[in-house]
Amino acid sequence: MNDYELIGSPGCGSAIVEMALSITGIPHRLTELPYLEPGPGRDRLLKLNPLGQVPTLILPDGAVMTESAAIILHLHDVSPQSGLVPEPTAPERVRFLNLLFRLVGAVYPTFTYADDPPKWTLPGPAADRLRDTVMERRANLWREIEAQVGKPHVLGKRFSALDLYVTVMTHWRPNKAWFIQNCPALAAAASQAEKNPHVAAVLERHFS
Ligand SMILES: N[C@@H](CCC(=O)N[C@@H](CS)C(=O)NCC(=O)O)C(=O)O
Numbered sequence: 001m002n003d004y005e006l007i008g009s010p011g012c013g014s015a016i017v018e019m020a021l022s023i024t025g026i027p028h029r030l031t032e033l034p035y036l037e038p039g040p041g042r043d044r045l046l047k048l049n050p051l052g053q054v055p056t057l058i059l060p061d062g063a064v065m066t067e068s069a070a071i072i073l074h075l076h077d078v079s080p081q082s083g084l085v086p087e088p089t090a091p092e093r094v095r096f097l098n099l100l101f102r103l104v105g106a107v108y109p110t111f112t113y114a115d116d117p118p119k120w121t122l123p124g125p126a127a128d129r130l131r132d133t134v135m136e137r138r139a140n141l142w143r144e145i146e147a148q149v150g151k152p153h154v155l156g157k158r159f160s161a162l163d164l165y166v167t168v169m170t171h172w173r174p175n176k177a178w179f180i181q182n183c184p185a186l187a188a189a190a191s192q193a194e195k196n197p198h199v200a201a202v203l204e205r206h207f208s
Contacts, residue, residue: 004028005058007045009035011171013108014055015206017071019164022198024079069104072161084161092155096162099154102145103165110138111172135174142183149185152192163193171207 006021006028008014012035021028033041035054042052049056049066057065057074065071076085086093113120114134117127150156153163170179170190179187193199 002060002062004060005031007031007033007048007056007058008054009033011206012054013068013168015168015202016068016161016164017055017057017075018206019168019199019202020072020075020082020084020161022202023084023196024075024082026075026079067104068108068165069100072100072164076161083159084164086155086158086160092158092160095148096155096160099145099148099162100165102141103162103169107138107141107145107169110134110141114138115173139182142179142186146183146186149183149189151185152189154186154189159193159196163189164199166190167193167199167203168206171203 004021004026006014006017008018008030009032018030031041033045033054035042035045035052045054045056046052048058048064051066053066055066055068055071057071059065065074072084076082080087086096114131117130117134121127121130149166153159154166155162166186167190170176170187176187179190194203
């Protein structure tokens with residue numbers, strides 16, 4: 001049987017899935033490619049995932065998964081003892097699901113649209129306006145999430161995949177200093193997660 005194959009790029013959301021794979025101990029291999037660079041790697045990625053996005057995960061049976069939240073839920077199904085997701089009867093389950101989909105459905109797309117606005121609109125003032133409004137929306141989303149963050153982990157006492165998202169995403173724009181100043185609970189949960197050796201090893205590979 002084949003191992004799982006994770007297609008990712010340095011500093012990207014694929015780091016979240018890489019952490020989850022490492023925590024579960026599921027055998028896997030990593031394929032790193034500059035996802036925006038034309039070439040055979042991107043051609044292959046586009047065949048697997050028409051959006052050309054990473055993470056893209058190929059399962060041992062050849063099935064392809066393209067959304068980080070779906071992948072996290074799947075890895076939990078394969079390895080429920082790893083604690084990535086609260087069980088259906090757990091009191092934290094509802095907050096987990098809500099925050100997971102807030103992160104992937106609302107926060108993550110702000111990077112899609114604000115990182116390279118001329119891709120989506122006219123260059124110049126229209127692109128500047130798009131970047132500003134999307135970044136403002138992102139700041140509001142983070143403040144909304146901040147108000148729900150527990151201690152020491154996002155869900156309070158228990159670690160979950162949410163801590164992986166927060167740890168990786170606090171390395172993205174604006175920067176760690178912004179989070180420390182504006183969202184100290186999120187920054188603290190991220191620092192706590194970094195103490196996990198699986199998390200620390202992946203962060204080291206992606207962000208140092
Ligand atoms: N909803 C997707 C978003 C993935 C995503 O946007 N990944 C970025 C890299 S961090 C990407 O591939 N961007 C390229 C693009 O959107 O064209 C997920 O949660 O996995």
